[in-house]
Amino acid sequence: MPTDPAHTTTLGMIDGFLHSCVHHPSRPALEVDGASFTYTDLLERAAVFALTILKHKNDDTHYIGVFAHRSATAFAGVLGALLSGHGYVPLNMTYPVDRTRIMLNHSGCSIVIVDERSETQLSELLAGIDRSLLLVLPHKDDTSDLRSQFPKHSFVGALELDEVHDTAKSFDPTLIPHRPEAYVLYTSGSTGAPKGVSLTRANVDAFVSAAQLRYNITHEDRLSQCFDMTFDLSVFDMFMAWTHGACLCCPTAKEVVAPGKFVRDAGLTVWFSVPSVATFMQQFGMVKPDRYPLLRWSLFCGEALPVALSQVWQKAAPNSVIENLYGPTELTIACTVYRFDENKTPDEAELGTVPIGEPFHNMEAIVVDEHMKPVAPGEAGELICTGPQLATGYLHDPEKTSAAFVRISGRSETFYRTGDLVRNPAAGKPMTFLGRVDNQIKMRGFRIEPGEIEVVLIDETGAPTAVAVGWPITPNGAGGIVAFVETDALDVASLDERVKLRLPPYMVPREYRSLAKFPRNANGKVDRKALIATLENKA
Incomplete structure (x- = not known):
């Protein structure tokens, strides 16, 4: 059993987990794959991995891969x-193997923990890796087949892990020195190669502490786990x-496509997802009054939250507080928040979406123009942020780091350029999200916010989602606008007439396309690049 970390008002991610292990050892910490694990169970499994890592690590071991x-x-x-004492790099079996290999090589992981499902990709993954790795496979008693197939690599199976199981019961991680790293997450890069965002334990602890003060989670709560790692x-x-002794509930593959049933069957008290999941639930009749x-x-976080969706969700979950969180990976999970209010929000919203609100108490947000000068209240500009949740930068990429993590005149702190367009709020008003700076359409001298077109398309069609893009691309911006609407069928002539009544001529799309289902990335967000690719292919 670990030493109980000194209890303060808030606890960091690991101290909080260990505190829960001491005070709630028999309570469920995790439900996954139809099985339930207490805090004692989860700690012992984690300790076995930790001891194995400590046995095999070397001076160059900074991150552990979790495949x-x-x-x-x-x-x-x-x-x-x-x-x-190390950070982790999550690797996803749903990603192309080539991408996983790039992430593994770039992060420098020398030890990788692999589960049974991901092992199906292991041979293909290892075939393209030149350096030696240690692979930990807790589900596999006999690793001789892998040893003979890949003699360059080392393998630890269930039998070797069993040898440290007794030691794991007395393992005290508070005695282990730890490195500053918490994890590396890979985001899409403009060159096609993923960027590794390096977050520290101090970054995560700052967020966890801020969130603990905001959300009254207790050991009786049951939280959803809808996001891939x-x-x-x-x-x-x-x-x-885990910092509150609560239970993390991970849906099965079947429950992922029936999230409404998952909420009820799992007895969830805390729901967290991208808005697209709630939109999907609404489309399939899962968001009905008093359902949850x-x-x-x-x-909700990860993309713009429609006001209309929030209103419907509030009726379905009448006892819940709805909050819209905002924050890129580089600012550790979320850095601003807005509480939905049925009476105030419709008036405070813009482009039909819920505001992103105010920065967390430990973070600072400034809205700037293209010269990095603050804009006046009520004007739009790029959001830049600083504070203890600010990442250290992009792993092994000083050029991209210096471009995105910047200094501004008169300030000594580093700020992150989010690339997001927001409206600088007037006194007493919340900040509103307008879209991406790089999604802004420049056409015939006009600067057009796609969101302004998209909200009209959604209003006029009743579709859950719409996307407006500048096309074709010209040296001066775009030659026109193409609108995509997520619906089975579209009366283009009728829609065009109605849109012309609501938008000035320069904002009216020159072409409308309907898709029954929009392409989405692994995180459930609409994949704008994939939509644009359909135009490129046509050209």
Whole structure:
């Protein structure tokens, strides 16, 4: 049993987990794959991994790869890496193997924890890796087949892990020195190669502390775990549950496509997802009045949250507080927040979406123009942020780091350029999200916000989602606008007439396209690049 960290008002991610292990050892910490694990169970599994890492690590071991997906091994692997004093790199079996290999090589992981499902990709993954790795496979008694197939690599199976199981019961991670790193998450890069965002324990602890003060989570709560570990919002789910002795509930593959049933069957009290998941639920009749009475908190992040969706969700979860969180990976999970209010929000919203609100108490946000000068209240500009949640930068990429992590005149702190366009609020008003700076359409001297067109398209069609893009691309910006509407069928002539009544001529799309289902990335966000690719292919 670990030493109980000194209890303060808030606890960091690991101290909080260990505190829960001491005070709630028999309570459920994790439900996954149809099995339930107490805090004692989860700690022992994590300790086995931690001891194995400590036995095999070397001076160059900074990060531990976790090649596991929605399994006990995945969650224990994350904890094991952190308890051993290292950071972790989540690797996702749903990603193309080539991308996973790039992430593994770039991060320099020399030890990788692998679950049974992900092992199906292991041979293909290892075939393209030149350096030696240690692979930990807790589900596999006999690793001789892998040893003979890949003699360059080392393998630890269930039998070797069993040898440290007794020691794991007395393992005290508070005695282990730890490195500053918490994790590396890879985001899309403009060159096509993913960027590794390096977050520290101090970054995550700052967020967890701020969130603990805001959300009254208790050991009786049951939190959803809808996000893959390669999405940083998963960190909120894990450590907001585990710092309070609560239970993290991970849906099965079947429950992922029937989230409404999952909310009810799992008895969830805290829901956290991207708005697209709630939109999907609404489309399939899962968001009906009083459907989710047990929910106390309904949290959304990752993309713009429609006001109309929030209103419907509030009726479905009448006892829950709805909050819209905002924050890029580089600012550790979320850095601003807005509480939905049925009476105030419709008036405070812009482009039909819920405001992103105010910065967390420990963070600072400034809205600037293209010259990095603050804009006046009521004007739009790029959001830049600073504070203890600010990442150290992009791993092994000083050029991209210096471009995105900047200094501004008169300030000594480093700020992160979010690339997001927001409206600088007037006194007493919340900040509103307008879209991406790089999604802004420049055409015939006009600067057009796609969101202004998209909200009209949604209003006029009743579709859940619409996307407006500048096309074709010209040396001066765009030659016109193409609108995509997520619907089975579209009366283009009728829609065009109605749009012309609401938008000035320069904002009216020259072409409308309907898609029954928009392409989405691994995090559930609409994939704008994939939509634009359909135009490129046509050209």
